[in-house]
Structure formats: C-alpha cells, structure tokens
Amino acid sequence: METTLKGRTRIRRREFLRLAAGGASLVPLTGAWTTTLLMAPTAARAATTVRGYGPNRPMIINWTRASDPPTIDPAVGATVSGGLEVIWNVYDTLVGYKGETLEIEPRLAESWQVSPDGTRYTFKLRKGVKYHSGATFNAHEVKYNLERIRAANELPASYWGPCASIDVIDDYTVRMNMKYPFGPWLSVLAGSRGMYMGPPRRSVEARATKDDPWASNYFRDHEDGTGPYMLEEWKRDVRIMHKRFPEYWGRWAGKHADKHVYLIVKEAATNRLMVEKGQIDIGAGPPIYGLEMGKNPNIAIRKTPSFMTYWLTLNTQKPPLDNKLVRQAICYAFDYDACLNDIYMGFGEMGGRGPIPRTLWPFVRDLPPYKYDLNKAKRLLAEAGYPNGGFTLNCIMMDVEERRRMVELLQAGLKKLNINLTARYVTWPVNAAEMGKPPTEKPFHVSGYLAWPSYPDPDDIFKNLESKEAKGGLNWAAYQNPEVDKLIQQGKSTLDKNKRVEIYTRVCRIVQEDAPIIVAVQNNMIQFSRKWVKTYIVNAGLQHIQMFYPVYVEGRPPEFDHL
Template sequence: MKLWKTILAAAVLTFAAATSAFAARTDLVIGIPLEPPHLDPTAGAAAAIDEVLYANVFEGLTRIGPNGEVLPDLAESWAISDDGKTYSFKLHTGVKFHDGSGFSADDVKFSLDRARADNSVNAQKGLFAQIDRIDVVDPVTVKITLKNSQGSFLYNMGWGDAVIVSPKSADTNKEKPIGTGPFKFQNWAKGSSITLVKSDNYWGAPVFLDKVEFRIVPDAAAAVPALLSGDIQAFPFFDPDSVSQVKGDPRFHVVIGSTEGETILAINNKKPPFDKLQVRQAISFALDRKAIIDGASAGLGVPIGSHMSPANKDYVDLTGLYPHNIDKAKELLKEAGLEKGFKATLKLPPPSYARLGGEIIASELREIGIDLEIVPVEWAQWLDQVFTKKDYDLTIVSHTEPNDLGIYSRKDYYFNYDNPAFDTIIAKLNLTSDETKRKELLGEAQKILADDAVVGFLYELPKVGVWDAKLQGLWENAPIQANDLTKVKWTE
C-alpha cells in the first residue's frame, strides 16, 4: 500500500510538472528601436510614445483597428445628427483609471477641451479644430458639436493624441502615465526598458499577458542576437537589412506588412535657396528612389510620389512626375542661378532608414553640385532643432501618422510650406463627408504637393515584424503608430 501511494504521489507530481511546463507563457519582451521622450501621447509628436502606450495604457472614445477601421472604445456607441454636426457618445459604465478614480463624461470634456485649448501642447491640435462645443449630458453621455460636418471626425478621435486622460494625473502622465486601458504602467528604466503589467480592474475583455517589457534596442546589430537567444521574443519593427539572418528559421515568423510611414526628404521651404521651386524640383529629379529603397530598406519600401500610403484607396501614383534625371536636375539649378551648386546640411535622426538613406541621398545630390554636410542627431535633438525650431536645411524622416496630408497646411509646421490653393482644398476636405468628393479633393491636394516639390517623396516605410512563432495577435500592418497588445497571446 505504501509503495502504491508513493507511485501515485510521484505520478501526480510528474503530471503537475508537465502541465506547468506546457502552460502558455504570460510574459513578453518586445524590442523597440527608439525610447520615447516621455509617456504622454497627448503632449508629443514622437511615434515611440504611441508604440508603447496606445490601446495598452490609454484609450480614446474610438480606436483604430488592425485594418485601419474605426472601432468603439470608451464610447460603446454614438449617434450623429442629420446635419452631421452633432455626435452623442454613450460611454461604457464601470470604467476606472489605473489610480482608482472613476471615468465619466467629465473626463472626456476635460481631455478634449485641454487638447484644443489655446495653450495646448498637443502635437495634433488640428484634429480638434472643428469642435465648437462639448456638453456633458450625464455621467455616461457626452455631446460634441462641430462647427461644420467633418467626415473624418470619428477617425480623428481614434488617434493617440485624442486619448482620454484624468484631470488628476494629466500633468504627471509624462513620467507616470495613468489611463483606462488593459495594461497599467509599472516602471521606466531610462535608457533600458518600459514595463507594463495587466490591470486587474479593466472594464473590458481581459488581456492574455500579465507583463510586457518594452526593451529599448537602438543598435540594429544587437537585435538579431537578442532574438536568437530568446532574450527578446518580438520586434514588431525590425531592421529590414537583418531579415536575412532569421528568415527561414522555423522558430520565428517574419511578417512584411504596410505602414502609414511616408518616408521623405523634408525640405525647409522658406530657407534660401530651398525657397526656389527650381531648387526643390532639381532635388526631386536627382533622387534615385530605387537606389534609396534598396540601400535603406533592403528593397522592401514602396515608391511614393505624394504624402499618402499606396495602400490607401485615395492614393494617386505621382512617382512618374520626377523620374531620376541628372541632366534635368542640373538644368533646373542653372535656371535658379545655382549652376555651380551650393552647400547645405542634412540632419539625420537615429533610425537606419534615415542614416543609410542619408548617405545615399548625399551621394546623389553631389552629382548635381549640392554638397551636403551630414549631421547625425539624436531624437531629442531632432525634435528640438528640426521639428520645433525649424533649424535645418534638409532631413529624412518617416511620418507614421495616418491620413495626415493636412500637416502641409499648418503655418507653424517644420516644412515652412505656404500655398493658399492647397490650404483651400484642405479646408474643403475638412467639411466634406461625401466619399467621391473627398477622393477628388485628396487627389488635387496630392498633385499640388508634388508639383511644388515641397519635399522629396521617397517611399512608404515597410513594417517588417519578426517574432516567436508561438506568438499570436501582433499586428501585421501598421495603420497607426502602435503595438496593440490587447489580443496578443502565446500558444502551446
């Protein structure tokens, strides 16, 4: 009998050990190339902020899904008036912020009024320009009245810049973000990692993961060994040049999708000699997109001729407007009185697409007499010098915000572009909900930007994701700048 009990006990322990061994993991380490400057999506332009916090920690009235669709979020439903100017949002009940404070319509009003205020530091303040009035009907109902109907309003409310924050924590979200999402902030080890943990009091469907660490890996060469060793299990945005080192390995999924990342050679349009149309057009003719795509994105980027993703139904292919033509470029510089060329600076932020692309573009422009001094800068410097102070000649960056053609109409934007005809089209677009008319206006806007050679349109940034083959739920495409972990889980 004692022997039988011993055998039975051993069998139970063996079964328990086996069950534990095959239980799905609930932790995840994700590699990201850039550290956010802070952790408040409503107060910064850096994509790295949303890549950590969007849908995970912070939520909005609506949210953008993996296919770019508008989904309900904190608002469970809404009604739109016949004139398209009034939106009545019905909010979920039982929602709490991570500090335990309750969520209500008052928080929606506070957040959107804060975002559109005169002293707002929201990087996408234009999203809220059409809001005329916000009324709290009751704790779970908020009514938003627009100055004019706006076809993109529900989509705009799904941006990271439009997430809802609490008045109690709004001023401290940069260091200690407090939202309503399924994950709550645990720790930020500056220069190393940001850790989120599952919220036990989440109002919606619980997430599968208990803990997520966003590990900051700025060196692309370090990503491969970290992945191969299992130290990091996923890189949603992987260096294209490193794909060959993991492709074909059954331990990993290599997924190549699309983004909203228009990669451009940005030009300071008011700084001589770039204020001359012929100079900007000469630069566009000098650019060899294929060489840039091959060298900076391992051949995976898709050429663009305007500021819109080729995956967008309203995209107009204008890549043929400026074919690679050195003779034409030199001719235009001669017309501009710059036959002997000139010197300028090219400020490059850290991503490999910028640093690698910058070397190629400097070589190409040298062929037409433009001698570029390459100035590498960190993201904080880029945001301060280029984006904020407009202290630059040329720079390379991917604009990963969705449907952001309207940025070219902003008078304080770093392009320093000013064209009343373009502004008029954007103003009409903001008042138009008819899809056929919107498509027509978007086509006109793209054509103006291309004709004016406002920037050098290069390619659409590919989304190259590499992660453990047992992971499910990570996004294949990037319709917005996000790493939405709400559906991510490990399989057996």
C-alpha cells in the first residue's frame, strides 16, 4: 500500500535563532522562520494623494542585479548570479515551498504518492496550465523536460541524478522511478535548481538547429514557461523587464504588480543611493548598509535567517595540514567573534559549531565548538610536533571585501603562533579552477566559499565533504574519510527522518573532530526596501531568490512611479 501525500508535506525547523544585532529574536512558526524588519520611526510628512493603479498607471516594481545573467535556460542556469532569479519567475516547478516556510505545497502537481520503499513518486498534474506560448502543460512535457535537462548535461542535470526514469501513466499522471530510496527528493523538486518545467517540446523543436538540437542558444535569452511573469524586454547592461502572464494558472486575484524590472546596477553604493532616492524599490547590500540605512524613516531593513555558512577550507592532503592536530590548532586561531561582529556587523550567528547551520536540521547543540583560543592552539601544535610554529601556509580567495577581512583575521591569529599565511586574491572562476583540481594537486593550503544547500536538506551540505567531490566538486579540503562517505550514503537513502538525524549527527561529530573546514560564520541575508513594498517574501530554502508574484506596493506617491 502506498502512502498518499495529499497536497503537502510538512518539514519543521526545530531550532530557535537569535539574531546578534539588536537582540531581535526569530521564532519558528509552523516551520517558518520569521523575517525581522528594522525600521526607523516614520517621519511626519505632508499628506500625498496617491492615485490608484490601473491601465493608465501600471504598478511597476524595480529591483537590482549586479550583472546580466549568462543564461535563463533552466536546463543550464543553476546559480542565483547565473540566472535563477529570472528563471524562477517565468518558469514553475511541480511542488514548492509555502511562503517563507519549508512546508511543501502543490504547484504544477496537485497531489502525489510515494511508494513504501521510497523508489516511486507518482504525481497528479494540474489541468488547464498554459505555457507563455500557448502550449499545454501535461505529463509528456514533464518527461520531455528531463530528457532536455540530461541532454544539456549542465549542473541542473546533477540534481536529477537519483531519478532513473519518468513514466507517463496518462496525460496528467507521471511516475518518477528512483535509482534508490532518496529521502530529500520532494525537497529537491521544490528547490531552485534544475526542477523547472519548460520550455515545451514544440517551442524547443521550432528553434532547434543541427548544431543546437535542444535550442540552448535561443533559450539563453528567451523563455517559454508557465510562471506568473513573462520576459518582456532585455537590454543588456541596462534592465530586464517582466510583465504579467494573463493566463497564469495561479490567477491574479488580490494585489500584484503589473511589471517587475531588474535594473543592472554594478556598484553596491549606487544600489543604495537609488533605493534612498526611490528609484529602486528593493535592493541588497553589505551588512554595514543594514545599520546605516535602518536610520532612514522611509526604508525597511529585512534581516532574514539563512542556511548560509562561510567555510574556510583546510587542504587535508597538503602538509602540514595532513595532520589533524594542526588543522584543529588553526581552527582555534580564528577569531569567530570578530568575524561575526566586526565583518558582518552582528547580522548572523557565531561560527565554529560544525557544518550544519542552526537553521537546518540536525544542528547538534552539544557539539563542542571551536573558539578563539591561542593557548589551546599552541598545545595542539606542540602535540603535532610544531611547538614553535615556524611554517608557511598559502591561501587563494575570491576577491571580495568580506573574504579579504576573514583571511586577515586568520593571518593575525596564525602570526601569534609563528605561522605565516600568504594570500592571493582572484576572481571566482580562477578560485574554483585551482581548488577543483584532484586531491593531491590542489596548490593551496587554505581557500573558502559560501556553503549553502541548494535544497534544505543536510544531504546537499555533506556532499561537499564526500571523497568523490574532492576532484571538480566543492570538497576543496580534499577531505577523505571512508566512514563519513558511508554515513552520507546511508543518510540520503534513508526515508525515516529520525534515523537520518541520527546518521547526520554522527557525521557532524566526526567532521568537527577531523577539522577539514573552519566554519567562520553563519550569516543572514540583508535586504532593504522602501516602506511602500508589501508582502516581500524571502525563503531560505530557495537561496533567497526574489519572488515577484506576491509583491506589490501600496502608498507609493505618484512621483516615485517608474516608467
């Protein structure tokens, strides 16, 4: 007998989170972490008559991006900077997350069934759904979509790895056959990477060529999805404009914007200025802006908990970091308090507490944390055979201010141990290429990246510590522990969540002891908007992708309308 999940599955976050800045608390409500709004007192101002929105006054909301996405093809794009924010709003998924929670709700699938052994997922699809081109969404399109994603063989295809095949049962029923039981599968399907339905077969075949049979070149800057908004205009280095799709299956009852526009704004300071002037409705920037802009009575600052932790990776294959005691000593030489409060202005949580962030299960509360403790670091170095330090490490890091400052913190701590850390700052592609080399060929002792799961499950964090990911993947520490590899495989193939918690807790304890990474900080997302912006929803499970559909403005004076 199969277990029927009518409409939704609830995944609860169990941990309470306290934001460091201002002592504001975020409390989970039925699986949701609330977003704290920091607002200055509203200044008195003369009454302004605001005309209603309509055909002669469309509601347009301006957002910003630092650059144009390289593609908006959902079979290719798989990062926020790589186009996911556009893809999310023009395409759709079978299931999704409800609001700011991790509760799974229907989207293009109305209901689903999971076989007792977890190897078959059967979805009943929503009828009457149209693509922007007028094509009809159905089971055949779901199957075709997987074929196209796998043919592209880009990062989105990797997220379909556990799925062996898709069977079309009838026009509105599909069955996904798994290679093995895979506990996080519904979370993956609800996620932001590689799970979008579209473009449809007829649109692809109409643009296909002999050299480009899947029309990837065309869909690099065109779309044909079922989402609430359509791509209306794309002027590179200027703006990306979206307009409502009138036949959207979710309908247009309630308040929604007519158009959403991404303005390409390369400089964070310009972004901030445009928000302050009302030229942009919603922006983002470094933590210092959150403190400064919070004083503006017309601006709301949103501090949103995230699954993001910053990892400084320690190359376990490169001496002397092949010695666990040396790695542990380095973990004690990093000033976690200064990282949180001086670099991130208190917008986040203290690091040093293992690879799982507080906002995700299974955060292990009794895991002994690493703290800034030079005396303990000296004892560990002596035990490892380096009582006086006396060696040099090298570091490669993406050239971003916050990351430079983290490296400087580590340099300062290591200097007090008579250890020299040299640093080279590069672009992300160079950083990734150097650290993506095979385990014994990675040329640097220390590197780092922002580690966050593309779906809210520990599986997508721990894969960065699997031995097989040490070449080409994000296991930049070249960490190889057969016991950890075995436990990670057990965790992903186990359906019972309580058992998965036990398995992943063991992984956390082993990794904390082995010290292949310094978990520098768990940072929050900082967004700022004009106070007239309403129902701006941010979901940590979607990597904070900006969702157009629920957002509208109310009380915006006509002089701030966008053309």
